[in-house]
Amino acid sequence: SQTIHQWPATLVQPVGSPLSLECTVEGTSNPNLYWYRQAAGRGLQLLFYSVGIGQISSEVPQNLSASRPQDRQFILSSKKLLLSDSGFYLCAWRGTQYNEQFFGPGTRLTVL
Amino acid sequence: LAKTTQPISMDSYEGQEVNITCSHNNIATNDYITWYQQFPSQGPRFIIQGYKTKVTNEVASLFIPADRKSSTLSLPRVSLSDTAVYYCLVGMIYNQGGKLIFGQGTELSVKP
Numbered sequence: 203s204q205t206i207h208q209w210p211a212t213l214v215q216p217v218g219s220p221l222s223l224e225c226t227v228e229g230t231s232n233p234n235l236y237w238y239r240q241a242a243g244r245g246l247q248l249l250f251y252s253v254g255i256g257q258i259s260s261e262v263p264q265n266l267s268a269s270r271p272q273d274r275q276f277i278l279s280s281k282k283l284l285l286s287d288s289g290f291y292l293c294a295w296r297g298t299q300y301n302e303q304f305f306g307p308g309t310r311l312t313v314l
Numbered sequence: 315l316a317k318t319t320q321p322i323s324m325d326s327y328e329g330q331e332v333n334i335t336c337s338h339n340n341i342a343t344n345d346y347i348t349w350y351q352q353f354p355s356q357g358p359r360f361i362i363q364g365y366k367t368k369v370t371n372e373v374a375s376l377f378i379p380a381d382r383k384s385s386t387l388s389l390p391r392v393s394l395s396d397t398a399v400y401y402c403l404v405g406m407i408y409n410q411g412g413k414l415i416f417g418q419g420t421e422l423s424v425k426p
Contacts, residue, residue: 236413236414238416244399244418244419244421245416245417245418245419246358246414246416247416248413248414248415251413261413290355292357292358294357297360299360299363300346300348300363301346301348301360301363301403301405301414302348302360302363303358303360303414304360305356305357305358305359306357307356307357308355308356308357310355
């Protein structure tokens, strides 16, 4: 069966520090992968998606970036965090039904 | 993706049937209607999807009238564990990179 992992689960970082969040998927090959952010507990915002290795589409211009170095690995990064980057970051992969996505456990990021 | 409108919050009691209605007046011919459930500090979970009439699975039922301009998610005999945010999404993103657009959702609170 397919599983999705994210780490770390929680992270507290100072403003201006770098960020690296990792997402890995098991049990599937060549998945479409997605990064979302959820602030204030509601309304997910799509940040990036990838249809294959090295292919990244950005949905929202900001100080975050994404990379897909391997088929089942998706990384979210920042060179300098802002206070507004705080939130719950979720990675997902697309299932077989039309609008189906499977989400990981998420990373709670607090920028101080 | 079509815009959706759903109530911000709903209250219910254990054992009752809960119906959450979503309006999507601008639904396109190829659009599917999809519902996700999200518990606190977890990623959303796909629960049901339909195109027209009625769809039922082990979790919920989805009722879609002939004009498809609205849909109703029905949760039979809710329990405290059904307390969550429920998102209605409309679109057909299978061949569009798989992007999902989440609105604010309906926060369902089930009381004993």
